[in-house]
Amino acid sequence: MKIACVGGGPAGLYFSILMKRQDPSHDITVHERNPAGSTYGWGVTYWSELLEKLREGDPETAHAISQNSVSWTSGVAHVRDRTTVQPGDEGFGIGRHRLLELLAERARSLGVRVEYESEVTADALPDADLVVAGDGVHSAVRERYADRFGSDIALGRNAYIWLGTTKVFDSFTFSFQETDHGWIWAYGYPFSGEQSTCVIECSPRTLAGLGLDGMGEADGLARLEKIFADILDGHPLIGREKGDGAAQWLTFRTLTNRTWRHGDIVLLGDAAHTTHYSIGAGTTLALEDAICLARELGAQPDKQAALAAYERRRKADLLRLQSAARYSAQWYENLPRYIHLPPEQMFALLGQRHSPLLPYVPPQLYYRLDRAAGRLEALRRLKRWLGPKLARTSQSRALAPRKEAARQGAPHQEA
Structure with a gap:
């Protein structure tokens, strides 16, 4: 089969690896519009369940990812000047740039052509038996056929910014800080021995009240470094280099599609679906899409039947996580409802933020019931x-x- 993967993200690269392992005669090209080594984001998170799935699909890839990851086993929440520590499952972080580098190296070693600065336009798709659109939430391929895919995008309420820092956290770290204009909070986790990811979020009212919506990146980072001095320990925050000096504040886009396939085109990863970053599952879900798609194509001789089975299975698998992501985002959007609880109670409910009951039960009552149930x-x-x-x-x-x-x-x- 001749396969064209549009987008050189984790999903497209790992899919190409799995398909080459299934049948080396597949003719596979990964088209990435950006230059090699230029990727957005800092680190990505995953858990041990994903590593087991990667070992089943390609032990060499799993070993390389594991060897280049860091891990943690606890969560720490700083609320004003109080700190709460909670043990948790082992989590892992790896730099996005390093992850893509490892996947591209493995793909090339199997005979996949990985072409950088190779932009595919929706009006001139590659000549292939299968076009795999893994080009992200802003997928040009999907948008060209948005009416066929039945695409729908819902915007979140809060603003967030994706940053790096030279502070290496030793656990998944939260910091909630109260300002004269409302609460602002950070999530931090390590992805190497030198750097961590730091995502900062707040309501639009707080963003405007602090003046962050009108500041350039340098001034905004300096302001944020003062607000989160409690967890940064004098380390700087690092923004994305865009050249225009603007701060990259975003609003999360929850994307769904009525169908993930159209003719010989199939959607993968963020091009097909997104889940709020607060559950840390985006890269994991993209890789699981790749695993499922490759498995169905290998198991079924009819390509269209395989694509239908892939969509059916993955949509069913995603239902629970999409619900969890929706409630997680709403928990943060309604932070004042929980933030004044004693820190240990607030952190406990932070861990329960995926619950569909939590928004409808008084927080302290929910905490007591949850403790009793435990x-x-x-x-x-x-x-x-x-x-x-x-x-x-x-x-x-x-x-x-x-x-x-x-x-x-x-x-x-x-x-």
Whole structure:
């Protein structure tokens, strides 16, 4: 099969790797419009479940990604001058530039052509049996056929900016700071031994009140460094180099599509769907799309049937995460509802922000119910663990008189 991947992001590159491993005779080209090494973003996050899936698909890629990642096992929340620490699952971070570099190297080693500064326009698609549009939320291919795909974009309420810092966090770090114009907060996590990602978010009212919406990048970063001095420890924030000096404040775009395929075109990753960055799943979902698409194409001889199965399976898999992302975004959009709780309660509800019940239950009541449910579940687990032990103990006690009687040669009666 002749395959053209539009967009040299993680999804397109990993898909090309999997397809070449399936059948080296596939003719695959990845078209990336930007020069090699020029990528947006800082670090990306993932969890151990993804690493296991990558090992199944291509152990060499999984090993390279693992060797170039850093990890953490706890979360830290700073609220004003108070700090709360919570243990959690092991998380991983890797620089986006390094991730793309590793994937491109592996793809080329398998015979994939990775072409940089190769822009594909929607009116002049490559001549291929399959065109995989993995060119992001602003996908030119998808927008050309937006009516066929049934694209819909919903804008979030808050403003955010994606930054880097030389401060290397040792855990997933939150900082919530109150200003005269409302709350502003940061999420920070490491992605190498030298740098971390730092995403900063606030309401439009706070953004305007602090003057951040009208500041150039340099002045804005200086202002933010003062606000988040508690977690930066004197380290600078680093913006994206755009050349015009403007700060890159954004509003999150939640993208959905009625269908992900049109003729020989199929959507992948952010071109097909987006989930709010606060659940840290964007890159993971893109790679899982690539895994599913490659698996279906390898399992079914009919290409259109494979594309239909891919869309059906991935849409079903995404339902839960899309719901979680929606509620997570709403939790932050309604931060004043939770921020005045005691820090340990606020952090606990931060961890419960995916719950569809939380917006409708008074926060302190929800916290108490959640704690009670946790204790009940712990009690259930203890009873399940003790059950066989108690049964064995009772059985031993019941048998003891019989064994003793047998040793003494006395008769006994079965109950």
